[in-house]
Amino acid sequence: MNQYYSFHTLMSSSSFWDSVNILITKPNVINKRLWGCKLIFKCYCKPINPNWKLPLKCSLFDCDRTDSDSYKMDLLKELGVVLCTDFGIKACKNLSILLLELLPKSYTSHRAYQVICINKYEESVTFYNVTPVEVNQNICPEFTFILQLKNNYIILKSICDSASKSYQWLLNSVLPQFVKWGEKSSNDSKRQHICTESLALVPEDEYYKKYNTLKLKYGKEMVKIWPECTDPSKFVYEDVAIATYILLLWENIQNAHSNKPTFVDLGCGNGLLVYILTSEGYYGVGIDVRKRQIWDMYTNNIKLEERTIVPSDSNLFPNTNWIIGNHSDELTPWIPVIAARSSYKCNFFLLPCCAYNFDGSKYQRQNSSKSQYSEYLEYIKKLSENCGFKVNMDRLKIPSTKRICLIGKERTYPLEDYDNYCGLIQKIINQEDILPPTSDKNANIWLKDFKPRQQTERVKNCTQIDKSIVQFVINCITAYLLKDADLSNSWCPGKLVDINELVSILPPDKLKHMKSECGGLQTLLKNNHHIFKVQNGKVQLRYPKTIDDVKHAIKPNKSKQANIKIHQKPCWFYNNHPQGCPLTDNNCSFLHSNINKDSK
Structure with missing residues (x-):
């Protein structure tokens, strides 16, 4: 009908x-x-x-x-x-x-x-x-x-x-x-979009076939054995998609040239992209400032190096055809520069994510009418063109909001002008900022004060703050929440206040110390969720959890109830609240002082 x-x-x-x-x-x-x-x-x-x-x-x-x-x-x-x-x-x-x-x-x-x-x-x-x-x-x-x-x-x-x-x-x-x-x-009729087409530089039907082939070949097994704390369903299939795209680019080039391209992946992270490209018959190496757990699970033919890349003459790759920057963070603006100065025939594939300047500082948006991401893409594209590349942009099919890549695989100038362009690139670096040209003593260092990522990843969730500072903050906030509270009748959780109100009662040096550990006061309060309830920007003392509350919160597929830990840690309320803990010794999930812990 x-x-x-x-x-x-x-x-x-x-x-x-x-x-x-x-x-x-x-x-x-x-x-x-x-x-x-x-x-x-x-x-x-x-x-x-x-x-x-x-x-x-x-x-x-x-x-x-x-x-x-x-x-x-x-x-x-x-x-x-x-x-x-x-x-x-x-x-x-x-x-x-x-x-x-x-x-x-x-x-x-x-x-x-x-x-x-x-x-x-x-x-x-x-x-x-x-x-x-x-x-x-x-x-x-x-x-x-x-x-x-x-x-x-x-x-x-x-x-x-x-x-x-x-x-x-x-x-x-x-x-x-x-x-x-x-x-x-x-x-949006008046808006200009930097890249709207997806997979414009590779045949879509070939991409579809190859992606699904690689997904079956590498994806499922890698998800099963994934040892990292990151989500394998996202990161594994994202790298499979990126590898698919790069392989199709290279296959088109290989049809015109007999030799297979070689590559260096700067900031390779988990190394999965290197693993797939190598397994598909291409020779290359991945370099990252930190080794990942999964590196030890790859076969010996997968070349991965743990070292810091400082942009300089000593970190060029003259025998490499492609420099890859896949979410390469502070190395992102350096990828086209390193490719340009490695050799006249060196190309690059760059997938920017976080926006960084040449010196390793965060990129700041200049034009409020554009998003930081789109403006940064324009900045990297212009930089790549200034390095002498013909730059193409394409939108990848990956599970990420940052999926626009830049590809430089041809030069805008003839081979005889190569040395002149290398000198021009150094001038571009010097003009970008910030810092004077390097001295003769360090002539091979392109930017003297470049700040690479630390080799040891810093924990930035307020868990490394000195315990005395944590205790001071907890005591200050508790006293403020219970100030003028009626403690003569039922158990009192204190008043409900905005977190900004609590900020005003703490010393600036303590706030600064918490902020340096990323997250600040709110993160510290959430780390102590057994004491404080933080919701919609407001804070109050939490009513202690009973044993039944804890058991109910455990997901059946995550842990067996027999393994639930109760009466393991001292009850903060029993020892610190003016009214003590409102729960009985046997009903509270935390340890009261008169319970013999060894008997549990």
């Missing part, structure tokens, strides 16, 4: 077509079952006769049909249109037919095929499902549906049962998001 739904909107015609473009080129944004899509063909057409109307259905696509041209001609005939070959006529751009292959996020799921008719005469777009019945796909609606802009209304037409899940998804998810895209497009 036919379904009809209209939604009022202030979208313009151009913003409507912006939304259509997103829905066609990036269907995975709204359809979480999709990884993306592949365009099989697109052609501009014109109606055969003036009374032309689109049919309600299309013939199914033959997945084994390698000659898509013959299918295209049959399809156009069925739709009642013919190819428009005169592209000088504007009218030829008003009607186009596309065939898309929809790629599922799950590699083992079946693919689907859609024919899409873009009709600018009527400001409508029609989606036909042409997936063969035997394929049994479940990643897109099986019925025809139409989106149209008419008289300030977005109209959804479809040929289906209104109770079907696909129709409800179109109505409740696709349509509101479609309108949101269009309205956002209208508001």
